[in-house]
Amino acid sequence: MDSFEMTKIAGAVLSALLLIVGTKTFIESTSHRKLATPGYELPAAAEPAAVAGAEGAAAEGAAAEGAAPAGGDIGPDAVALLPKASAENGKAIFAKCKSCHTADKGKPNGVGPNLFGVVNRAKAKADGFKYSEAMVAKSGEWTFENLSHFIADPKSYVAGTKMVFKGLPAAAERADLIAYLATLADTPVPLPK
Ligand code: HEC
Incomplete structure (x- = not known):
């Protein structure tokens, strides 16, 4: 094996590594971006509805007017x-x-x-x-x-x-x-x- 062939192999290994690291970074960055918003907002949006339901139940027939x-x-x-x-x-x-x-x-x-x-x-x-x-x-x-x-x-x-x-x-x-x-x-x- 001459040094030229060694360089070729080293180059191939390096580009393979670069590709793996690059892909991993790309996947991580995109999935993070996607998760960030809904992960927090969903429970927050559900909360007011639950509170409204509890209030509605507490108010019962008394506040029939305008009740949802x-x-x-x-x-x-x-x-x-x-x-x-x-x-x-x-x-x-x-x-x-x-x-x-x-x-x-x-x-x-x-x-x-x-x-x-x-x-x-x-x-x-x-x-x-x-x-x-x-x-x-x-x-x-x-x-x-x-x-x-x-x-x-x-x-x-x-x-x-x-x-x-x-x-x-x-x-x-x-x-x-x-x-x-x-x-x-x-x-x-x-x-x-
Ligand atoms: C956008 C059009 C639309 C509006 C606005 C609307 N209706 Fe209707 N209504 C319909 C249609 C279409 C039907 C038939 C429903 C079916 O076959 O499922 C219907 C059916 C009915 C029926 C059943 C009648 C029967 O012969 O069995 C009643 C009662 C009724 N409507 C009352 C109302 C009242 C009161 C309002 C206003 C608060 C109203 N509708 C507003 C379209 C409308």
Whole structure:
């Protein structure tokens, strides 16, 4: 083996070493960069939610107004407020629904079904409206309680509904809105006393 060959071998070994060290450094630096942010932020983001949940549980029914529909009973809370609900105010709140729903008797369906007579009507029964399979599969009637639950959080009440509405968490607003829906009938549905 002459010295020229020795130099070639030494060179090859050196470049192999360089490649290994270089790759290792590169991997370490990139993986560190990736880990740095989420590693810290995930638990931090989860914490406020847990605190909010605990507060919500502590406040219980007392602060029904404005309470987020996180789990729990979101149907009955608005129903309890119905005796004092304002249909007048509910009519104004119905502005949130008007882009998709008609309210007058005989008006054609919009993006959503016509809501005349919806209180106590069987679900998914507006003439000529093509409901989602999820809604068709949901049995029962639109009682005050069911309406409250659905309006509070449509997707939690009917998973797979095609009603694209994020929900109305404030119980008092839902109560007023339901009081208004109750007037949309030939004979308005009486509210609980
Ligand atoms: C972006 C459009 C949109 C908005 C806004 C909207 N809805 Fe709907 N709604 C729909 C659609 C679509 C359906 C049919 C859902 C299905 O088939 O899954 C529906 C269904 C319903 C039903 C069931 C009716 C039946 O015949 O079974 C009720 C009740 C209802 N909506 C009430 C409301 C109320 C109250 C509001 C306002 C707070 C509202 N919706 C806002 C689109 C909308």
